[in-house]
Amino acid sequence: MIxxxxxxxxxxxxxxxxxxxxxxxxxxxxxLQSSRDRGGMDLLVLANEDGLPLVTVGTDFxxxxxxxxxxxxxxxxxxxxxxxxxxxxAIRPVRVGSSEVYLxxxxxxxxxxxxxxxxxxxxxxxxxxxxxxxxxxx
Numbered sequence: 001m002i003x004x005x006x007x008x009x010x011x012x013x014x015x016x017x018x019x020x021x022x023x024x025x026x027x028x029x030x031x032l033q034s035s036r037d038r039g040g041m042d043l044l045v046l047a048n049e050d051g052l053p054l055v056t057v058g059t060d061f062x063x064x065x066x067x068x069x070x071x072x073x074x075x076x077x078x079x080x081x082x083x084x085x086x087x088x089x090a091i092r093p094v095r096v097g098s099s100e101v102y103l104x105x106x107x108x109x110x111x112x113x114x115x116x117x118x119x120x121x122x123x124x125x126x127x128x129x130x131x132x133x134x135x136x137x138x
Contacts, residue, residue, distance in 0.1 A: 024131035025055065031123050032057040039116030041089070042107030045070070046124060049100055062106070070102035089113055092121040096128040 019034075021027045028046060036044040036057050043058025047067035056063035073091045090113055092103040103121050105113060 024127055027127050027131075028055045028124065029057070031120060031127065035116050035120040035123075036105075039105065039112045040107070040109045041105045041113065041116075044103070044105045044120070047071075047102045047104065049102075054101060058106075066104050066106060067102075070104050073104065074102050090117045092117050094121050094124045094128075096125050101128075 019030045021030060032044045032046065032055050035041075041058075043056070043063050043066065045053060045057070045063045045067050046055040047070040048054055049071060051068040051071050053064055053067040056067065070091065074093050089108050089110075090105045094101050094103055101124065103117065103124060105117060108116075
């Protein structure tokens, strides 16, 4: 039996990502939502160098708390003494140009978490490079 295969033109191929946006914050939100789902995380946040939330996916108060402590977790700020800090499951500093942001997760399944955090960190850097006009805000 001979199998007949058809070649689909590039214009008819399906986009692999279900959601896209040319807006950097929306794109980052989509990224974090899908990464959280694939990695089985409770929450996933992107914080700036001052610990302020840029994008959060999860319970609001826990996300804000994790963002605030992100620079401490990454070792960029002096350690806090006598404080019970929420421990992240994973943290990845992401540098683009002269600025650094922190991708932090809580919860998740360890084998999935590490790979998903690495993919998400690379995608954050790519999105931030593409959206240079929004760099000061991100």
